Amino acid sequence: MKLTSFAILFIVIILPFLFITGHQLTIINEDTMLRAYYDSVIDNAVQDAAFVISQNAKNFSYGSKSDTSAVKELAVQTFFDSLYHSFNVHENPASMTRVQFCAPVLIFIEEDGFSLYAINSYLNEKNYTVMKHCWFPKKHYIGELLEERYSVRYTLGNRVYVFDTVTSLFMEGEYTEFKDDISFFASRESFEVLRNNAIRQSIEREFALYIRKYNNLRHKSNFALELQFPVIDDEDWVRALNDVGLLVFAQGFPVLYGQKYEHYALGGARVIRKAPIVGYKYYDQPYYCRTSCNFYSDIIGEDSGNTIYFTHSVEAAKNGYYPCPYCRP
Ligand SMILES: [Zn+2]
Known part of the structure; x- marks a missing residue:
């Protein structure tokens, strides 16, 4: 086959496919x-x-x-x-x-x-x-049975409602008040894991x-x-x-x-908790800090007027804020 025939073949067969892919x-x-x-x-x-x-x-x-x-x-x-x-x-x-x-x-x-x-x-x-x-x-945030007797209703915060299935007593309070009876409530970390799982699973x-x-x-x-x-x-x-x-x-x-x-x-809606990340302007440059950062509280001061709160550092970065070099949020 001559080279020109190949060229014609190319135009006839391949070109429509190129066009389709371009269109797609x-x-x-x-x-x-x-x-x-x-x-x-x-x-x-x-x-x-x-x-x-x-x-x-x-x-x-x-x-x-x-x-x-x-x-x-x-x-x-x-x-x-x-x-x-x-x-x-x-x-x-x-x-x-x-x-x-x-x-x-x-x-x-x-x-x-x-x-x-x-x-x-x-x-x-x-x-x-x-x-x-x-x-x-409305449904509540119910967790699994703890210590084989306590049925716990959680809230988004630290408050819990505890029902003791052995004594049939109903109690209410901060999770720390129950740490002697419920070993999982002795540390904040293990409490939060239980609470978050209960909310998510509910x-x-x-x-x-x-x-x-x-x-x-x-x-x-x-x-x-x-x-x-x-x-x-x-x-x-x-x-x-x-x-x-x-x-x-x-x-x-x-x-x-x-x-x-x-x-x-x-x-x-950021109703319960103050968001953990704060954004602010420093020499006209947008930065974000942990709310606990000393640089932020000493130099900028709380609520200087043009602060904004974020629930997550990713959210702050997406909005064009730079991480603070001191607290590395
Ligand atoms: Zn900072």
């Missing part, structure tokens, strides 16, 4: 941008909701007797309003429903328990099946139950997709368990290529 590449790029856009829309909506919660922080602090249901309702509505505005569907009921089904589960994390705000199915007054978000009953258990329920009733709506248990990074779990806030699972936004869209987002 464009789709993949656009798909990546679309997914990143959804991520940011959901993250922003969760932050908006967390802001509402933090504005009403006093209702959620320990020992507050105020009813939190109105604030919780406002927070979830803020979340959805933010999504409707981002997708420009706030006057279109059908599209709004579609958006609602893309975020079927919101988990509201409170000091002494959590509640799901999730899609449920019920019959309305005209006997039609309706699928809408509803509040599920939420996971409830969420898994809900997923089963949702997948059974989803045939009642055209919008409902099969729900899967999301894989959450350990680091994000620790962040979620740190404070009152909202944990949101989103899925099923239309994509152009590849796997279906899934994303989870966390919005902590």
Whole structure:
């Protein structure tokens, strides 16, 4: 075969493939941008909701007797309003429903328990099946039985509720008050491991139950997709368990290529704990420190006006802050 024939062969056979791959590449790029856009829309909506919660922080602090249901309702509505505005569907009921089904589960994390705000199915007054978000009953953070007799209910903080199954006595207090009876509470580290596991497992258990329920009733709506248990990074779990806030699972936004869209987002309201990382300006340069850093407290001084708190050093770095060379946060 002559060289020109090879050239023609190349043009006839190979070129269309090059064109297709180029075209596919464009789709993949656009798909990546679309997914990143959804991520940011959901993250922003969760932050908006967390802001509402933090504005009403006093209702959620320990020992507050105020009813939190109105604030919780406002927070979830803020979340959805933010999504409707981002997708420009706030006057279109059908599209709004579609958006609602893309975020079927919101988990509201409170000091002494959590509640799901999730899609449920019920019959309305005209006997039609309706699928809408509803509040599920609040659940507590229950850990495993300790010393073979103590059933412990945890909170996001240091407070615990202990039920002694032998004497049937119910007790309440800081975990340190129980260290003589419960050896695991003798050190902060082992207490925190137990507490974080109890909170995480309580939420996971409830969420898994809900997923089963949702997948059974989803045939009642055209919008409902099969729900899967999301894989959450350990680091994000620790962040979620740190404070009152909202944990949101989103899925099923239309994509152009590849796997279906899934994303989870966390919005902590920083109600209970002062965040461990503080950001500030020093000679016009943004830095971040541990809140315990001597350099920060001596030179900058607490609350100098333009300080900002972060729950994690990664969060500070992402926002363009540099680590302090003294406390190496
Ligand atoms: Zn420092």
